[in-house]
Amino acid sequence: MDTGAVFERDVMRHLDAAYNLARWLARNDQDAEDVVQEAMLRAFRFFGGFRGGDAKVWLLAIVRNTFYTQCARSPAAGSIDEFDEAIHGGAEHDDPQSLLLRAADAQNLHAALERLPPEFREVLVLRELEECSYKEIASITNLKIGTVMSRLARARERLQRELTGKEVAA
């Protein structure tokens, strides 16, 4: 099979995954399309250097890098991850009474997920929507598996708080 056919078989079929990640990172259609188009161009160019492995992980890593490269140009894109980890890193475990036990409304969920910092949003999207393993998330985000685990835990705690509107006492 020639390179072209292999690319279509292995990479193009992950276009939905690429767009889903880009859309949740960029939070609007136009930027997401720009990111995906640029990422696919890079993928075309670098596919010769792709030596097997998981094409989905490979492509999503390119999408993510493309997003952060494009965002670095705009001053508005700032990370509040460090702030968040500093404030909540040593926080107590969630009070179980504060947790949301009724079904979360889809619209609220959508808005709450959009409000999360990108570092939290991306691990949640990769885990819950793409159903990636911790190892896959680690490869895509270039983080250690332990960091993926703690970031996912914090991301879910944050999402809970966004949904219940309650802050956990520090």
Added chain:
Amino acid sequence: MNCQDMRLLLHAYLDDELGAADSLAVARHLAGCADCTQRLRAYTRLRDDVRAAGLYRPAPSALRARIAARWQTVQLRRQGSEALVADAVSDHVRSLLPGHLIDVRTSNEHTVKPWFDGRVDFSPQVKDLSAQGFELVGGRLDVLDGKQVAALVYKRHLHTINLFQWPGNGTAASPPRTRDGYHVLEWNDAGLHFVAVSSVAESDLQVFERAFRAEPGAASETAH
């Protein structure tokens, strides 16, 4: 294991990412801790809600079509360029057969250049590179990519370099390629497309390209 340890492990447990020993320890803790059991239930619920909320954003079909079209163009261009390289190498090999290399034999650029007048419908660049270690030995007409092209022949020690040129800005300058043991370099300059083929070392061919592009050449003869 206490509740604080559970803060991270609970999520890895929920995601089925724990090894057997940790998994068992978490299960034991849960069996005796109503609070953590409640947390696990809440986070399981949250996960299920997130997955059920229709949050997945598939690629719009217009974007998919645009990318597929782009991909096709890239592929066609790549195939075209592969074919051109194959063609250039086969011309090069044929030129090495006895009697095929040179139509006009001279090391004088001012003889080679006028020789092409009336034989090709453009004015080829002809340059004497003997100072740089590439001796011009002559030129000939050849056919490449279905077009009549000018071929200049240079010698580097015992190696022959064929430099094909014709009007156009075909493939943008690409990295050196190797086919059947021959190196091929392509570049564009002043509205002409150049393809150099040789068995010299790849680095020598790159030196040749730089030397050729830097040398003013016989075009200046009109100024004499």
